[in-house]
Amino acid sequence: MAEAGDLAVLTPFEAEIVAVFADLVTLLGLPKSMGEIYGLIFASPEPLAFIVIEQKLNLSKGSVSQGLRSLRELGAIQAVAGESDRRERWAATVELRKLIGTILRERLVPYLERQDHRLAKADILLAQEAAAVSPDQLKALRSRLGKLETWQSRARTVLPLVGKML
Amino acid sequence: MAEAGDLAVLTPFEAEIVAVFADLVTLLGLPKSMGEIYGLIFASPEPLAFIVIEQKLNLSKGSVSQGLRSLRELGAIQAVAGESDRRERWAATVELRKLIGTILRERLVPYLERQDHRLAKADILLAQEAAAVSPDQLKALRSRLGKLETWQSRARTVLPLVGKML
């Protein structure tokens, strides 16, 4: 797609794929630059060097370095044995199931655990504070807490399922 | 749960539920204060007045006003006919299916549409730029684009489904 001397400019195709991932990543609450970097690598048939990414996306060295690191940690990209020079080249992990799985695991699982703790604690606290409210109100509160627990357990069952389907 | 003169302090139970929603809302990329407000209302057997929310959560009038407005727009809370004084009282919409449905609709649907456009455009652009890459590379790119389109269509089918299950 890109010719040798054409390092500094995104092709329209690349730009579109970059936008796709920038948007996805923003939705997930990750830095946009990370999505852009991944998108560019994903849109490239051959592995890309650091400087190419820096120039095409017009990002600072720092951002590129950080972004590559995070993507590596997520398992979204891999280093490919450099050919001629000493520069590293980066290729996309195309199995996105793994990628999405990792993101879910890193964000959603800790989230669900925090919520589990809180709901368990809320159960205890409600029992302790029960005396302070009327029986009717207590019943209403218990019902609400029950609803929260129901959602929580649904989320727990649905989310791994979704992970598998995608 | 709260007695008449006890307006300014969260009970431990309330605090826990507030934290549950603050965290949920943060995960969804909405302002934390919105989650706190909803959580407090959700944790209350009777409708709450503006000033109670302001004091218990220690938020500014501005935040409370904004938060209540957003929650109203989302259908997460409703005004309840004021009894004695002229203050409004707010009650939680406990059907969370609707709430979650609304959030999904407002965030995910527009997102999916943007992505649809981009992928369609990318298809065209790839055809236009086909000449610039080797046949092998072109094949690889087409395959990647195809993968994106597959995920996209899976997301389109899975997400409404999840909305119904939760």
Place this chain on the structure above:
DNA sequence: GATTCAGTTCAAAATGAATTGAAACGAGAG
């Protein structure tokens, strides 16, 4: 019709996250 009160608005401040860029690093070449 003036006053009080509940709530809203919006410009400015605060916060927090992402990005930058300069310095440091370290591997390899000479």
Place this chain on the structure above:
DNA sequence: CTCTCGTTTCAATTCATTTTGAACTGAATC
């Protein structure tokens, strides 16, 4: 051993978002 080149690190900056608070609105009360 020193120099160069590619990359990383991290403190400072920039940018976006949320929060604040003072001024304002409008409705009910006197």
